Amino acid sequence: MxxxxxxxxxxxxxxxxxxxxxxxxxxxxxxxxxxxxxxxxxxxxxxxxxxxxxxxxxxxxxxxxxxxxxxxxMVDSHRHAWEGQLRRINPNASCLDDYSNATHFSFARFYRPADIYIGNLLTALGCIDAGITTVIDNSHNSRTAAHSDAAVEALLDVGIRAVHASGAPVAGEWDKAHWPGNWQRLQEKYFSNNPESLVSLAVMAQLEPTLWAEARRLGLPIVTEFFGAEMAAELASLHQQGLLGADNIFNHCTALPDAGWKILREAGVRVNVCPRSDAHYGIEDGIFAIEAAQRHGIHPGFSVDNETSYSGDMFMEMRVAFYLQRVMGMQQEGCGSAHALKTLPAARLLKAATLDGAACAGLQExxxxxxxxxxxxxxxxxxxxxxxxxxxxxxxxxxxxxxxxxxxxxxxxxxxxxxxxxxFGVDSARLRAAIDESRQHLFAAAGYQPDIFADAFLPLEQTA
CATH class of the missing domain: 2.30.40.10 (Urease, subunit C, domain 1)
Structure with a gap:
């Protein structure tokens, strides 16, 4: 410890x-x-x-x-666990830039290993409290080897079942010398001699064949933030080269044309969708992609994505999914769409939050x-x-x-x-003290003055 x-x-x-x-x-x-x-x-x-x-x-x-x-x-197929101490800091965010300003371009740059640990610890404990027993931890702030170790050790300490997808930071300075060699180091340090561990290793990488090749050399799943309208054009080439497979896990998959869905189905790519995140941040068309996925024979898991704007429970994902698909169906009917949307009943949505999520994590057996x-x-x-x-x-x-x-x-x-x-087993006073210390460090380092009544998170250049 x-x-x-x-x-x-x-x-x-x-x-x-x-x-x-x-x-x-x-x-x-x-x-x-x-x-x-x-x-x-x-x-x-x-x-x-x-x-x-x-x-x-x-x-x-x-x-x-x-x-x-x-x-x-329940299974959360995609969560940025390191952001745990930033809960609801940005409740009215309306676009991805809002999210990035409140994470990658501000506080993320100043995370110490201890902050990564506390973020992951809080997120994992919150998952258990909300009945989420498995989470795919999309860890895109692994600035040093010590940061990566902290993320893994928090998951192990909590005792949650998790897939830790180790990824590079989006902005700021970080130790590029440990990347992507960090993957093999993590595998050897935590996983090679512990096949019964509740935590397993994956990687987080965009459409980068070189990084994918290294992940596959190590036998690790590959998690990608995939936005369909923006990235669909690259799918055909990747598929023709045999670079898409069942070890790929694509998040979001918003606004993906039918041709792209056919490729994902043929390649066996695993998919998760984000009922709240896609709408909250206006990602592409703002609609989670369950209708198109189901139409092409793909049964995606559900994911919370992050807690910087809303709650971390799967109950709300299922409810939002239920009502969004109802709205989608009414819109399609009113517009004479060629695709007749068959809305999913409660039992089928619960399957997305459990068994389909397990399949997305590769843990369905x-x-x-x-x-x-x-x-x-x-x-x-x-x-x-x-x-x-x-x-x-x-x-x-x-x-x-x-x-x-x-x-x-x-x-x-x-x-x-x-x-x-x-x-069980949580020292609440110590947990709150550690969270408070982490937030104080991050806010001070970033020059941020918190306002619990603010309508929006302001970019740091406006708050400094």
Missing amino acids: TDYTRNIVHHPQVTPPITLIRGATILSMDEQTGNMERGDILITGSTITAVGRNLDAQGAYVIDATNMIAMPG KVGSLTPGKQADLILINAADLNLYPAGNAFGTVVHAAERSNIDTVMIAGRIVKQGGKV
Whole structure:
């Protein structure tokens, strides 16, 4: 443990030998397992061993899940975790320049390894609190090897399941000598001798074949911020050269023409879409691309992207997605569009937030559904809470009404990390002190005077 952890998270790494979740309403997200109005889940160590009715196991640690909904932990397919301490600093941002001014071109330049650690730690803890058990960490502020180490160690310390995509900073000074060799160094230091680690390694790179080649030499997935209208013209050449494949993960995919979607489908590129981010920042056409993806046989995961403008929970992503697709459908019908949009029901949106997200992360064989043999990454939602009871429809309750406060229990690999509505092992006073110290450093270094009532984040040259 390094000095910047400050002993903030100190939960014991203990998994009950046998756990029995009894009497839950089960949304398995597995067609063969199905859903159950009242059922049980048997977990041995880190693995789901049975899902059914009237299960029993001698000596099991029993969780009474009466009036609770059991479902897979949610998957955030794209989050810039290092920005955790910048939450809601820019709530009214309306374009990507607004976002970049509040991150890359300002505070990002002054991040120390300790700030990266605190950002990742806070984001990962927030994910667990919100029922997100897996996150793809898009880390595009890895200024030195120490910054990269800090990002990985925060994820490991929290105990979340994560894919850490190590990327280069967008602006400011950084140690170019460690790039892209940093990828191999990270792989050897944290992952080569630990195949059971909850955290795995990927890379973050734009449409750069040289960097992609290095990633593929190391066997690492490649995460790309992909904006369809801007970048579609490059797809055909990349595809013809055999440079697109199932190890590519494309974020956003806004405004991508049909020809581009066909290429992504043929190449097996993994996709995630951003219901809130694309609209909030007016990315290209401002509409998340689920309709076009589904039309071409691609089932994208959902992603929060960042917390600098809005909340970090997947419930809001599903709700925004539900209503945006309704608006899209009405617009297409009113305009006589050639494409008839079939809006997705609540159950299908929950699949995007769980199993489809797991597939985007390349973890669909491990997580994303309550399937015997998979890892026990799951959550229990207290449907007896005042805002949820009575649960007239289980999928509707989760997608349209549930919130972070309704999550009673979170398990990752069979280990209970939240129970009774409280995340385990967090020294809240130390966490807040570390966040405050980090913000004070960043604000001072950037010459920023915070105003919690401001309508907008002003570029630093206007605030200095």
